[in-house]
Amino acid sequence: MTQHSATAEHGHSIPGAAPVPAAVPRIALVGVHGFGERHLANLARLEEAGVLELVAVADPNPPAPGRLKDSVAVFPDLDRLLAAQSAANAPADVVILATPIQTHAPLALAALGAGMDVYVEKPPVSSLAQFQEVLAAADAAGRLVQVGFQSLGSQALPAIRSLVESGGIGDVLGFSAKGQWVRTKAYFRRSRWAGKRSLDGTDVVDGVATNALAHAVATALRLAGAHTMADVAAVETDLYRAHDTESDDTSVIRVRTAQGATLLCGLTLCAPEQLDPSVTLHGTLGEVTLFYTRDEVVITTADGERREAYGRTDLLENLLAARSTGAPLLCSLPDTGAFTTVLEAIRTSPAPQAIRPDHITWEGAGDDAHPVVHGIADLIERASKAQATFAELGVPWARRLPPVRSLTVDGTAVADYQDGSHIRAVSSPRPYLHPVRTLGGTVVTDHQPLDHVWHLGVGVALQDVDGVNFWGGRTYTREAGQYIWRPDHGSIAVTETPVEETAAVSGSPGRLRERLSWNGPDGAPVLAEDRTWTWAGVGPSVWSLSLEFALSPAGSKPVSLGSPGSNGRHEGGYGGFFWRLPECRYATVWTPAGSGEAGVHGSVTRWLAWAGKFDGGKDATLVFVAPHDATDPWFVRVDGYPGVGQSLAWDAPVIAEPGKPVRRKITVFVADGILATSDIDALINQGDPA
Template sequence: MNKVYFAVVGIRNFAAEHIKFIKQLENEGEIKLAGIVVEDRRKNFDLEKKFKKEGVEIFYSYDDLLKNARDFVDVITLPTAIHTHSEMAIKAMKYGYNVLLEKPPAATVQEVDKIIEAEKETGKFCSIGFHMIHSRSIRKLKEIILQGKLGQIKEISCKAIWPRYRSYYTRNEWAGKSIYNGHIILDGPINNALAHYLNNMLYLIGPSMNESIDLETVRAELYRAHTYIETEDTSCIEAKAINGTKIHFYVTHASNKKLDPYMVIEGTKGKAYWDFSEKTTILLNNGEKIEFDNEGIDPHLEVFRIVAKKHLGVIDELYSTPKNSRPFVVAVNGAYDSAEKIVPIPKNFIKEYEEENEYKTVLNNIDEIIDEAFEKKVLFSDIGITWARATKEIKVKEYKSFNPFLKKDA
């Protein structure tokens, strides 16, 4: 059996997850960990020693890997900072490697377009690590939508509440930043921790199995409750796709309660309900009920399996690509353009305190606010929330560039 040899840039944090997934899959015979980039040798001495004993080649810089691994590395994985994604992916493809790039593909649509162009120029591929559109439940749900069982999709909505504390925002130098070292990064829930669930919706209503839907308009509100970060931590988005479907998204990192992502799809012939466990229920108007889950398949592992199959020529198309991730980036960039600024929540609506060795930030009643907005399919300002600020709808159909320093017309 042919093997696909992977190299991971990094050894800690999410790079450690990439390494773990690859090692889990080695027993299947198709995938092998061939290299790791370790830049901080003192900090990672024990890990470096461990992997060397396992026969993994260690590189001490990204350039070292690019220049010296072409004979035995097929795919480079980039679980790196958001602002590095575009440049590092393009550089790898120009050196002749295929790439697995962590989500989001980039912070701006113009960076994504550069990745797409580099794929064309080099003939190499760049898979994006949106693992949820590799999941069996999401792909089966899309098949059912494409078969027309739900009829025309009128609306698709998702809400999620994932508390994040100070430790989350001190995990690295760019966490919670909008701009870092002169680079746009947008490290908020819509572009990082909960990005998969916005991307899921755009993917599910795309016109074919591996396409996402382009957007016509976006209206969004972006808020900040954590007093020590730059980016948004509480957001709502209302978008309209080019096929007329309305998309609604509600998220926060400023709650004391956790609510895992929950999605509702409304069609002319029925409704579908999907939750974070991947339990999916479809209720059709004719009385038919369809239920399924992920069949026990971990979507994180599927990301690597699909990359390997594409490299080996077993499949023609990747599941997640720069091209079908582009509508997601347009949605995020459009959200920032629509909101125009991240609105700080007045301190009298926030509680910040230490508890269980964590410094927590809680926005009063945000759980109930999200529930109400989700049920009514409106933004926070539409239901009269005191601290909410109304925003304008912007057109994004021909969206080419995002620059938060320029004011754009609708």
């Protein structure tokens, strides 16, 4: 049930352990197989050191002959163990519960009722109601309950807290936990309860986040400052499975703490290879990552990378110290309230959705067979960076989130309008179009890609609006001469229902006109925008999309619209209209005057074309057309990432004055197939769209 032992696995020695009371504690172990074997080894170590005495074990399947001392009583279950000890007037002081998840709460209640302190393996319970019941019983009995999240005994945790408090990684932007393990069919056949959400009407809540990689969740919560139920403001679940089970094996859990932090857990049991799980604190000046199974910390800043190894306090030793000296428990039951809140959210979530077989490859045979979800490592990395769920990322096997509205041409959906409400704050949430498709269905946009998770399909964004970042990510400043993280991110939101909305039908364009508010980090309006999308069919394989926007100061003073280019970054003048393309093979980009990224980036021409193979090898062409009098240079990236924009402030800011809005317009032809320059000229001349 737990991924590794604490003291026994790490070889921590007994010198330096807490003082032992005069009466050596008597210990009973319930469950001697599976993880119970680890407890037996640890108990033998501590008993040899004179710290405790193992007096009894309980398991319906007794331990092998010779495994225990003759003095250790063996019982088939806890009830008979308690009855025998009560009759002999020699009760154990502490009981360790290393049993199936669904038995934790009833066994803990029985032990507490008998006056024993409890060490219960994770997860401590299988519902929030059970948590509250066991918590009340412990309070009433005046007994201690330690939960077996061994990673919380790591001395790396206080070291990381000290590093963060000293400003070692700047301001914390968020937390992430990543776990990529391999679990075979045999893993889910090892017991009746494995892979079950419930068994015979009793909650089990087995799963990647609640059991197999529960330490990742618990450790991340602890580092995020979430201990109790009150420390959790919200939990969002996105649960999937590749195995033929009830429980989830590939999931994203997003937790928002009461202190305003966001924790994103990306976990799978369907990785191509088993990797050490980790928890990362993302800061404005660097990152600190804890590989909790080996108590190793990696600190990455502008000065480079350094690694530090730490010891670990055994949780049973800590429980014994708490009994004798009053030392605080490292993982008390109340301090797992935050984790139990996550468990409850998973318990009450809809059943995990099966991942389609075409997105899975099975490796191995028989009981050793295990599924590998295609591209899962990159998806977990992308989810962690974007603080987004698989569904929000638009992963093809994930649940589909409905768009705010769809743009259609003669009934064919060509673009989805997203309101951006799920986008993390430091990516500057804003409305955008994604996915945008050709009439043949080829997707020609990307959003929240791994290289720049703040790139959002097609829309309008600026990195410097009177010092507010409406682009997302780090900000380039003239003073720093580089990109730096600043708490300067704004957001763009629609202020009312659409002013005008019509659908595109044969011979008639569709139109969406709306008013938006560009709000600063404090929520105060900085700009007001009037935005209009217009779209129409052009031919059997081409449709057009036009965007017009006008930016006006929200108040009575002028507002400066700038870019990294206007702040000193050479040829870094992006901002305004921007189209993020997906991966594109054999990409070709050209204008009437040149070709290739070097030949078109920064140029001012009437049109710019991009052609290549998208979406699994389908040919498509995008033609970006500027108005006749446009002077904004094209911003183009091909090699680093695929993107095209019109630079509103190439190397100098543009000023929006009251009563004099900054206006821009662009039209894009979206075509199946590869267009030639003659085809492009014909399209533009056909209706002269700009």
